[in-house]
Amino acid sequence: MWDYSETVKEHFYNPRNVGAVEEANGVGDVGSLTCGDALRLTLKVNPETEIIEDAGFQTFGCGSAIASSSALTEIIKGKTLDEALAVTNQDIADFLEGLPPEKMHCSVMGREALQAAIANYRGEVWEDDHEEGALICKCFAIEEPLIVDTIRANNLSSVQDVANYTKAGAGCSSCHEKIEEILARELEARGETFTPGAGRPDLVLERRTVAKKSKELPVMQNGAAKEEPAAPVKKAKSKLTLVQRIQKIEKAIEALRPALQADRGDVELIDVQDKTVFVKMTGACTDCSMAGLTLNGLQQKMMEELGEFVQVVPLSKRQLEEAGL
Amino acid sequence: MTDIKGIYLDNNATTKVDPQVLEAMLPYFTEQFGNPSSIHQFGNQVGRAVNKARRQVQELLGAEFDSEIIFTSCGTESDSTAIYSALKAQPERTTIITTAVEHPAILAVGEQLEKEGYTIIRLGVDSKGRLDLDDYKKRLDDDVALVTVMWANNESGTIFPVVEMAEMAHEAGVMFHTDAVQAVGKIPIDLKSTKIDMLSLSGHKLHAPKGIGALYLRRGTRFRPFLRGGHQERGRRAGTENSASIVGLGVAAELAASRIEHENTFVRGLRDRLEHGILAANTHCFVTGDPDNRLPNTCNIAFEFIEGEAILMMLNKKGIAASSGSACTSGSLEPSHVMRAMGIPFTAAHGTIRFSLSCDNTQEEIDQVIATLPGIISRLRELSPYWSKEGPVENPDQAFEPTYA
Numbered sequence: 020m021w022d023y024s025e026t027v028k029e030h031f032y033n034p035r036n037v038g039a040v041e042e043a044n045g046v047g048d049v050g051s052l053t054c055g056d057a058l059r060l061t062l063k064v065n066p067e068t069e070i071i072e073d074a075g076f077q078t079f080g081c082g083s084a085i086a087s088s089s090a091l092t093e094i095i096k097g098k099t100l101d102e103a104l105a106v107t108n109q110d111i112a113d114f115l116e117g118l119p120p121e122k123m124h125c126s127v128m129g130r131e132a133l134q135a136a137i138a139n140y141r142g143e144v145w146e147d148d149h150e151e152g153a154l155i156c157k158c159f160a161i162e163e164p165l166i167v168d169t170i171r172a173n174n175l176s177s178v179q180d181v182a183n184y185t186k187a188g189a190g191c192s193s194c195h196e197k198i199e200e201i202l203a204r205e206l207e208a209r210g211e212t213f214t215p216g217a218g219r220p221d222l223v224l225e226r227r228t229v230a231k232k233s234k235e236l237p238v239m240q241n242g243a244a245k246e247e248p249a250a251p252v253k254k255a256k257s258k259l260t261l262v263q264r265i266q267k268i269e270k271a272i273e274a275l276r277p278a279l280q281a282d283r284g285d286v287e288l289i290d291v292q293d294k295t296v297f298v299k300m301t302g303a304c305t306d307c308s309m310a311g312l313t314l315n316g317l318q319q320k321m322m323e324e325l326g327e328f329v330q331v332v333p334l335s336k337r338q339l340e341e342a343g344l
Numbered sequence: 345m346t347d348i349k350g351i352y353l354d355n356n357a358t359t360k361v362d363p364q365v366l367e368a369m370l371p372y373f374t375e376q377f378g379n380p381s382s383i384h385q386f387g388n389q390v391g392r393a394v395n396k397a398r399r400q401v402q403e404l405l406g407a408e409f410d411s412e413i414i415f416t417s418c419g420t421e422s423d424s425t426a427i428y429s430a431l432k433a434q435p436e437r438t439t440i441i442t443t444a445v446e447h448p449a450i451l452a453v454g455e456q457l458e459k460e461g462y463t464i465i466r467l468g469v470d471s472k473g474r475l476d477l478d479d480y481k482k483r484l485d486d487d488v489a490l491v492t493v494m495w496a497n498n499e500s501g502t503i504f505p506v507v508e509m510a511e512m513a514h515e516a517g518v519m520f521h522t523d524a525v526q527a528v529g530k531i532p533i534d535l536k537s538t539k540i541d542m543l544s545l546s547g548h549k550l551h552a553p554k555g556i557g558a559l560y561l562r563r564g565t566r567f568r569p570f571l572r573g574g575h576q577e578r579g580r581r582a583g584t585e586n587s588a589s590i591v592g593l594g595v596a597a598e599l600a601a602s603r604i605e606h607e608n609t610f611v612r613g614l615r616d617r618l619e620h621g622i623l624a625a626n627t628h629c630f631v632t633g634d635p636d637n638r639l640p641n642t643c644n645i646a647f648e649f650i651e652g653e654a655i656l657m658m659l660n661k662k663g664i665a666a667s668s669g670s671a672c673t674s675g676s677l678e679p680s681h682v683m684r685a686m687g688i689p690f691t692a693a694h695g696t697i698r699f700s701l702s703c704d705n706t707q708e709e710i711d712q713v714i715a716t717l718p719g720i721i722s723r724l725r726e727l728s729p730y731w732s733k734e735g736p737v738e739n740p741d742q743a744f745e746p747t748y749a
Contacts, residue, residue, distance in 0.1 A: 059746070
């Protein structure tokens with residue numbers, strides 16, 4: 020059985036706002052292929068104030084789908100439509116004190132039902148822009164369509180590229196076989212051949228090397244594991260000086276800091292080495308299950324600021340201790 | 345955990361180690377710790393115990409020789425051993441015939457072999473989970489290295505005519521393997537009177553511990569080991585014997601042989617009572633698989649318009665353990681491949697619940713499950729968009745048509 024939080028169980032066993040709202044003026048019907056779940060959200064919106072006066076749900080689905088639906092109705096009741104539209108799937112997951120990575124799509128389904136119901140109220144047609152598929156990376160809850168889209172958009176060609184751009188595969192590395200299969204298929208489609216490098220992608224190796232470097236120990240000489248990133252794209256040399264780069268990286272962190280601090284977390288820049296940015300997660304970020312997504316956002320922001328590819332690597336407590344930090 | 349004295353109806357997933365099995369095993373962790381391969385007294389007593397267990401398993405399977413039993417680590421290892429052995433021993437043959445409803449231990453190996461260039465024929469089933477034997481016969485030719493067909497299905501309990509299918513394979517000169525993990529100990533088996541070449545079994549499905557299995561290998565069947573590196577199991581499965589678990593499997597096999605009649609009378613009676621009780625007390629549910637031809641302990645019921653994991657969570661809260669073919673319980677994309685192969689509609693396949701009994705269950709437990717279910721089913725239907733107050737909404741597929749991501 021899944022490791023559900025007490026709040027998930029509580030909202031499953033005692034769901035709030037079950038059933039269709041009477042005199043509903045906004046209805047959203049959505050489904051999630053991943054779990055065979057489906058949800059109908061009905062809203063009663065005050066046309067004067069645009070406040071959601073009542074919300075009800077009907078869900079065909081598993082425990083977390085029912086709990087997510089219940090949480091959604093609790094969150095949005097009393098909000099204006101614009102306030103409600105600002106609710107993210109992460110808000111739903113947070114309300115439930117987290118969902119297993121395999122079940123994050125239940126919260127996505129909740130947000131989509133909300134968008135669909137509000138579009139229905141406003142007489143608009145809601146279009147689903149989120150494609151679901153098989154869960155590839157369990158550490159960071161990354162699904163296949165995102166990986167495929169990212170490979171195509173950025174012409175990626177190695178497991179490390181995929182880890183750099185999507186975070187998929189950057190954790191326990193158990194999904195590397197699946198990522199290799201996706202790469203082989205995508206590369207074949209564009210007329211290339213996938214050639215995995217010898218040994219490990221150097222993502223893992225670099226982390227270790229750095230932790231040791233900072234302690235001034237000899238750098239690992241095990242060259243066999245060093246894989247040359249095959250992608251010729253996006254390898255342009257940075258034209259910025261190190262100080263300029265660090266300033267821009269700090270600027271990216273500053274931009275996201277208010278959001279992190281609102282959740283009682285923070286990120287601290289530790290080191291910048293070539294294309295790798297080492298950070299320390301502090302406060303609530305330390306053991307947050309969504310830290311992966313946070314880092315993803317941070318990395319994206321840094322890349323926008325710098326105009327070049329960088330990889331954000333969080334240093335573990337052990338690595339920081341070893342480095343005397 | 346909830347009440348540890350809960351009602352356990354998930355014996356096709358795993359069983360409780362029988363107290364007699366545990367008792368027989370314990371000395372092999374302490375004083376009987378020797379390596380069965382050793383010459384000295386510490387070893388050779390263990391060696392004798394392993395051989396006794398081999399004869400007990402031989403007896404349960406009705407095998408002609410005890411040397412036809414190879415101990416492995418689990419059913420999955422036995423399955424992989426059988427498949428890879430058949431391919432390695434007959435490199436000129438590149439096709440495997442199996443069914444669409446096998447356990448992943450077979451299907452996933454098939455998918456991998458397909459990537460490596462082998463041809464995998466997956467026989468389909470009808471709405472009751474039955475095979476078309478005429479179609480099967482046509483597929484048997486000189487390129488087929490192995491037919492591998494489960495004896496009984498783990499989800500629906502449906503029994504395949506493997507004895508007949510092995511005869512047909514034998515006539516065509518094709519090797520035959522059966523994954524009998526669910527069948528062994530539940531229905532009588534007499535391998536010496538069949539043409540089955542290989543059979544997989546798993547200890548923890550018959551009250552032995554997890555981590556022990558066996559492969560039956562008919563004398564004379566061409567074989568290539570999966571694990572090399574030692575003379576154990578006559579060089580057919582290297583690795584120091586898991587002696588305590590082997591002893592446990594032997595005792596469990598002997599117990600299963602002695603209880604097979606009980607299984608097919610008492611347990612079958614409980615299963616039928618459960619099934620009739622559930623069907624009478626709940627609307628819009630039906631039995632999946634072939635009710636006339638299935639394991640005595642298994643019943644799989646599809647509850648329409650609700651989802652299996654939600655049912656299981658509510659059952660669990662009441663101390664009742666079962667399992668489901670819903671996508672959610674496995675974290676996979678689709679509901680059970682077994683239900684899909686039988687053409688069970690989407691809104692029912694997600695709501696399939698498997699109840700699998702054992703000789704440990706009682707009539708009081710069964711009656712309690714029958715009494716508990718209706719409240720759960722109606723509660724979840726109240727939440728379902730496919731359901732209105734009295735019954736399913738009219739034309740459920742059209743009344744509720746969500747936008748699927």
